[in-house]
Amino acid sequence: MIKIYGKNCFYEAIRAKAPLIKVFLLDSIAKKDKNIIDILNKNNYSYTLLSKDKMDREFGPSNQGYAAYREDYKIYGDEYIDIIPNKGGRILILDGIQDPHNLGAILRSVDAFSYDLVILPKNRSAFITETVAHVSTGAIEYVNIAYVNSLLTQINRLHEKNYWILGTDAKGTTKTEDIDKSLNLAVIIGSEGFGMSKTLVKQSDFLITIPMTGHVNSLNASVSTGIVLKDLKKEIE
Secondary structure (H helix, E strand, O other), X not given: OEEEEOHHHHHHHHHOOOOEEEEEEEHHHHHHOHHHHHHHHHOOOOOEEEOHHHHHHHHXXXXXXXXXXXXXXXXXXXXXXXXXXXXXXXXXXXXXXXXXXXXXXXXXXXXXXXXOEEEEEOOOOOOOOHHHHHHOOOHHHHOOEEEEOOHHHHHHHHHHOOEEEEEXXXXXXXXXXXOOOOOEEEEEEEEOOOEOOHHHHHHOOEEEOOOOOOOOOOOOHHHHHXXXXXXXXXXXO
16 A cells, blocks of 8 residues: 555546545645546545645645555566567666656656656665655556566566667767667666666667766756657657
């Protein structure tokens, strides 16, 4: 079970018909937001009204008057291989992203640019928490996520499934516009502090870079992810 809170996160959970165990609204919100009351009734979600003090105590001051207890999100393991596309697939591999705020923001980009899956290692990764869900502003409801023992093993599996592995590195020599967008692509984003591991760098088919012209030659991991995923989005058929 996990807490979700905040208007956007709450509304997306309702739209996605998420398995909500308990639903809560700030008592004043119930009077102002008639739309959410209609939506909850239409989807057969019962709800409880709470005072501001109780709402803040249970869900923190960022709840905006909307909150719920949700069943845990579905997380894949190695069986993710059965759900990835054989044509035009898009996968994001996160190597060492440990900040839950970064992970939540990255999930927003994953949903925005229709990536099929996010793969993370069980070690050295942020896990799916209420902070990740909140920062994702509901995008987590639409994203497939897998945690695996070894990224190297998964890269080998993806190669067997005809996926091209695109590492990201400031020293890379390939630009995103040079990549054939019709291919199955798996993009690796490394940690902010250390980047991609040397092992994964060696296993990448291409090392892509983001050309920059400013004075500070670095970007936040979630910002970099958004730029790369947008540039490599699936071509519209």
